[in-house]
Amino acid sequence: MSAAFSVEPRAPATAEEEAYRHIQRALRVGRYKSGERLIPEDIAAEIGMSRMPVREAFRRLASEGLVVLRPNRGCVVAGLTLDELNETFEMRSVLEGLAVRLAMPNIGEDEIDDLERLLDRMERAGQSSSSDWVIRHQEFHGSICSLSQRPKLIHQISALHAVVEPYMRIWFDDVDKPLSAREEHATVISALRSGDARHAERVMQDHILGTAPLLAEFVTPNRTMNTGR
Amino acid sequence: MSAAFSVEPRAPATAEEEAYRHIQRALRVGRYKSGERLIPEDIAAEIGMSRMPVREAFRRLASEGLVVLRPNRGCVVAGLTLDELNETFEMRSVLEGLAVRLAMPNIGEDEIDDLERLLDRMERAGQSSSSDWVIRHQEFHGSICSLSQRPKLIHQISALHAVVEPYMRIWFDDVDKPLSAREEHATVISALRSGDARHAERVMQDHILGTAPLLAEFVTPNRTMNTGR
DNA sequence: AAAAGTATTTTTGTATCCACTTATCCAATC
DNA sequence: GATTGGATAAGTGGATACAAAAATACTTTT
Structure with a gap:
């Protein structure tokens, strides 16, 4: 099969990248359900890093529409009307x-x-x-x-x-x-x-x-x- | 004129939001040129905040394609081929x-x-x-x-x-x-x-x-x- | 017993700090 | 004189610390 289509399986260069992939995958396999609140501290602990890179990953996920971010109210898994x-x-x-x-x-x-x-x-x-x-x-x-x-x-x-x-x-x-x-x-x-x-x-x-x-x-x-x- | 189209002029609720708008506007009026490097510390000082919210604003701008973010190499204004x-x-x-x-x-x-x-x-x-x-x-x-x-x-x-x-x-x-x-x-x-x-x-x-x-x-x-x- | 207000806890947002990477500059070498 | 190597400076990524906001639990009041 020609390798026309491939998702780069490179190791994450930064913690933010790792957090991003981790959450993305979790969303993909349905580990987090729509409407569920994502607590940065928990996820950070899961991967073994601080909240900061997780927060940044949230921003990226938010602008892709996978989560919703509201000021002072944290991050919830997006659901669609x-x-x-x-x-x-x-x-x-x-x-x-x-x-x-x-x-x-x-x-x-x-x-x-x-x-x-x-x-x-x-x-x-x-x-x-x-x-x-x-x-x-x-x-x-x-x-x-x-x-x-x-x-x-x-x-x-x-x-x-x-x-x-x-x-x-x-x-x-x-x-x-x-x-x-x-x-x-x-x-x-x-x-x-x-x-x-x-x-x-x-x-x-x-x-x-x-x-x-x-x-x-x-x-x-x-x-x-x-x-x- | 019907107000069908309006950009919300609300005051920013967070520092990240303020940084985001600041940079977005600067890009819009051409204050930063394509290829130019954006130094978080400078921008933070300009608005009167720390680097952290600026970094997060960078992420949002990056996923909209306005800037490019490379690990350990900072943020540059995106140019198009x-x-x-x-x-x-x-x-x-x-x-x-x-x-x-x-x-x-x-x-x-x-x-x-x-x-x-x-x-x-x-x-x-x-x-x-x-x-x-x-x-x-x-x-x-x-x-x-x-x-x-x-x-x-x-x-x-x-x-x-x-x-x-x-x-x-x-x-x-x-x-x-x-x-x-x-x-x-x-x-x-x-x-x-x-x-x-x-x-x-x-x-x-x-x-x-x-x-x-x-x-x-x-x-x-x-x-x-x-x-x- | 319900509602409202208050105190406490949790969580978020931002600043500061440290370690490490990358860039810059200068000198030594060919 | 150009190139390479290394010291130094600049900048980035991430962790921790702290303040502010929201959520929660707990009174108090009616």
């Missing part, structure tokens, strides 16, 4: 659509093969845990995005994905149907095969917008605890 | 296109009138300083975006705008032609008048993508000092 969930998918749809369109010139047989392998891997992961499935799912989407060769775009999309990941996990746990998911993503691949960039863009947009309603039921209706409490 | 400039406009084009599409249902005669007033204001500001023009220009675009009623989308677009503002300022200073700019934006307004959301989306996309080449000459070619030095 229904409106915010939809908004996130709207943004992802146009950004990933763009990514697909720009990626098209860089997509050949090899890349399609890679994606099909990722699709298999995603399905296999779905057998074991929803957490694994979601991670593979992100890998699939991320792999397409990375073919666009647009670092900022890739980063932005991945940040948006991270925000909705918890809900995808819950959804996957609840309805456990990798079936429809596989077909959906196969559609995307065949759109890539067509070679028509605008067509593929539209298919990706539709695919993403189609996902939002599925998660709607797992989100707090509206105007509640989106900022924590 | 040509690729990054184009990428930023690509992202803005689809996001602002989305904003326009979603805003359409909320646009009536009153809103159009407001926008025309803003267009006038923008032109008048163009007479005095490029800095004022750029700010009014952002106000115009921001006003349209805010009609979409999508907070996260609005914030994201405004962050992308902030990154290219310095180059728009330089461009405006160099070629000083509010003429073409006015026509361009009038086109956007008439697209809004059409009531066709998809059409308006496309017009906005084209308007934004058309801007990128104008700024290309003011950007460091490629692969140079995008991270500082």
